[in-house]
Amino acid sequence: MAPTGSTTRATPRRGKLDLDPVTVRKARTLARQAGRPIVSLAKQHTTVSVERATLRLAGLSGADADGIPWVNRLLDAVRGDVGLEHGVSLPVWDALVRGEADDLSTLAQKAAAGSVRFRLPEGRDLTRAGAAARKQVGAGIKRVDGRRRERDRLVKRWGDPDHQPWIYLIVATGDIYEDIPQAQQAAREGADVIAVIRSTGQSLLDYVPEGATREGFAGTYATQENFRLMRAALDESSRELGRYVRLTNYASGLCMPEIAALAGLERLDMMLNDSMYGILFRDINPVRTFVDQRFSRQVHARAGIIINTGEDNYLTTADAVEAAHTVTVSQLLNEYFAKEAGLEDWQLGLGHAFEITPELPDSFRMELAHALLARELFPKAPLKWMPPTRHMTGDVFRGYMLDAFFNLAGVMTGQSILLVGMMTEAVVTPWLSDRDLALQNVRYVMNAAGNLHEDFVPAPDGFIVQRARQVVGESIELLERIVEHEGKHGLLEAIADGTFGLMKRPSDAGRGLDGVARKAPGYLNPASEILEEKS
Template sequence: MAARKNSELDTSATTATLRPSPPPRLELDAATVRKARRLSAKLGRPVVDLAGSHTTVSVERATLRLAGLAGADHERVPWVNHLVDAVRDQVGLEHGVSTPVWDALRRDEAPDLLTLAQKASAGSVRFRIPEKKGERTPARRAATAAVRPGLAKIDRQRAARDRLIARLGDPDHRPWIYLIVATGDIYEDMPQAQAAARAGADVIAVIRSTGQSLLDYVPEGATREGFAGTYATQENFRLMRGALDEVSKELGRYVRLTNYASGLCMPEIAALAGLERLDMMLNDSMYGILFRDINPIRTFVDQRFSRQVHARAGIIINTGEDNYLTTADAVEAAHTVTVSQLMNEYFAREAGLPDELMGLGHAFEINPEVPESFRMELAHALLARQLFPDAPLKWMPPTKHMTGDIFMGYLLDGFFNLVGAMTGQSILLVGMMTEAVVTPWLSDRDLALQNVRYVQRAAGGLTEDFRPPPDGFIQTRARQVLGEAVDLLEKILDDPAGDAARGVPLLQAIADGTFGHMKRPADRGKGLDGVAAHAEGYHNPVIELLEEDR
């Protein structure tokens, strides 16, 4: 098939509408916006300090993966798990694993990292924390040398993406059309993903198998038996990336690949994504805490490391604010979405992610029975667009109020697509009229893409014409939500209860159920036993190199 320079969304009659004007401007008080960011930084700084003074088993396993340790035993337990567990059992995680591991290699406990992991799993390796500088320094130098090739491969993959985009081109339209494909079988996912790209999708997301976020290990190899999704593994990443590279060349545009860097193995999956050239990763600072009951400290430590890796790899993160509105009312809790977006922005910037890699999330989730619901959706979408003008915002479709009435669902998705066109969203996740009925078939996806194409062709230039009046409903609602967000930030910071033990007010707010009505105390949750405070002299060569090169 001859290569086509543009996607099926582009036609000679509609090219102008597919390059919309800048979105309408809201008349927001500049001092209020500055105050919101100042309060967010004040709230976020103690969390960053906490994350920077702790490590986790997954951070240490990711470090070993970047040093080249891969594979699993006959029971499919990864070697990185065996090695980190052995170090933790003998000397703890407080100093990191790199010093005791490379000290053991220097003492000829094993000839290489894989053999060391195999011997450690059998209990035949003695680890220690070398006390003498003359023994400690060479081990650390060896660890640093060992992880450099992994980071170099991430750099090469980023450069390869840039070359492909320069050669094949990016879609000429906004928003990018984001479509989920996940059958559970990676070999079924690949042709479905290619078919979706041919039908107009710009971003393919392979949703993970149910429950993978709660596995404290990363499965190995290509998988064919996922549940409501496909397992995130390095081999699955490699296979899907290859399939999308093929269809990118066929279509004459670069098709992006998304997966999920969340859950108990967030740092490892981020590292594997960088090694296999994924383009986007779901990576929210609080999603795992609120919706998977993962320990808050574990999550904040892991997300900081993972975002540092994403920054190095040039991977766009997608945050999960849309999930708050599935458990809380989308009108009453709209300001909590704004607060979360501001916190995600702060944490991302602190980790080195520029604004153009921040796919901050928001959603079309107001009950359609609410009067003026469409106008409120416009206000919320415009507020997000204006607060984060350089971020590739990810606009999420209706799910909570999809009843199984596919005709009403198709109409709601059309309204959702229209808001995306009118407010200049960057990434649009395609809504399915069969949401809440079945896992969508290819035919459902095709109808959904037809909906998107119609709206983009018919209304893609509405940003040029749509100007909400200064004191009208939309402007007033946006200012109200921003004001409520500032009030909430002030309330969290001024809470006399706070988290007295750690001086981290955000942890107390999460424990109180401020976000998504989920109460998650800092001393509970899955994965807490995998967290360790740094001892004096903690060393992680990956973090050291990532921070040196920023």
């Protein structure tokens, strides 16, 4: 008992989980140590997609009669003559300065026909080619800057949603002209973010299709024209509804840098962009992926785009309880890679998911622990909370209930972006009526719960707090093993060992490896130069 006249003060808690700040700093330090060799590796290499993205920023678009983009045709011709090690910029603008063609489009057509040869310029020719390349690519990046300013003006004019989490809904029929009315109707029914998922398999195409597309498989092709059409349609909806409706697509796969550039040019607002998803779930070469993701994130940083990472995917192949720490480790790595590339906290839509087996006792308490841990580790980041998919059985009533628990967990733990779960997951591609019911579920929970996250404080040293601390401890153990792994690139070796998502992906194999080149002395990429200044 305290002496008479004196007062006792409890030590204030550090957030609802009372995480030890020294332990949290240690986790971030280890993530930085694990990530630095990967960044060095990325800086030392280029890829065909990085070079094609540079040509796209310079204004080259269109495709030949077979649908192969001119950026592919031009790059292939340059690579055939002088290789990729010096980049595409010097040979291309040297040819333009020499008068081989009046513009990039004509040069690409002549290159495809074999009527022009490329060289590595020297002396005064090198200086002139470099200046011309910097001027034209720089103009393209200024267009990206202009689209970012345009977004800022429109958000100021129409406003943001007056609630959180933002409601994120997927729309993708395969036909962009069918997607548009569905997206607009979804916005009227309360969706704040519209995601147009890509056609199955597009991530494995080493080119970006051209034009508006009307056929896709479980999604719609990501093309510049499809981006333009949907952004224009959602601007109409934003004007109608008096709030800015955001547009999401996917900057992943073999064309990650190019799609990022097109997203910046067409004012997309969010892009799925994970540092390891393509490696683990699409068997894309790890070096190719890390090089491409760094460049793409530099573009996203410049364009003011929010990235969404893919940690939820780990829990579709690994157990959500046993592998919870791999999600946290990936979030920490994604944070490091993103900030190193110039992204700010408000652009880090780090992913996590509601995927614990429902039959497990205390599963909801454990979901709350994981969700609250992500929220407190990354307090300034717009976290993206993903609904249950792995344990959807086709029982739509059970599925609807699971989604309601997911929505409640999101509200209770202060998530920022909530992807709407579908009761018909694992049954059919959702109908409009399915989306309407799903949105009703979200609206009911958000309205009924209100600001419940303000009142939800787990018991000190209770089940939720202890579980969160356990996950942090396991995350640090895994990061220590990665950092101490034999060899210079511990993260690459951990990926090869199947540490994440139980997928074993060696760094000397996988799709797209032949599209990677180590930079030679004298390498030039004006886009990288400009973006590097930002990051």
